[in-house]
Amino acid sequence: MDNFKNQIKKAVQINKMCLKKFKEARITKHIRLRIDLYEAVKKIAKAQKSTISKILDELVENALCRVQE
Numbered sequence: 066m067d068n069f070k071n072q073i074k075k076a077v078q079i080n081k082m083c084l085k086k087f088k089e090a091r092i093t094k095h096i097r098l099r100i101d102l103y104e105a106v107k108k109i110a111k112a113q114k115s116t117i118s119k120i121l122d123e124l125v126e127n128a129l130c131r132v133q134e
Contacts, residue, residue, distance in 0.1 A: 069109075072108055072109055072111075073105075073109065075108060076104065076105040076108040076109060077105070079104060079105075079108065080101045080104065080105060083101055083104065084101065106121075
């Protein structure tokens with residue numbers, strides 16, 4: 066579990082670095098957010114292959130619930 070938390074911390078640090086670079090390049094917030102999320106998910110997927118599928122399933126389920134409301 067500690068390894069999983071460390072991977073999330075690393076992903077957050079990488080995202081902060083990406084945000085600085087993207088601010089300099091003046092890329093839109095929407096694109097920047099999508100790239101950051103993709104990078105974070107990719108890092109976590111490497112750390113916890115079985116856990117990531119559960120997380121993604123839960124996110125999809127939550128999104129579907131919101132759409133139905």
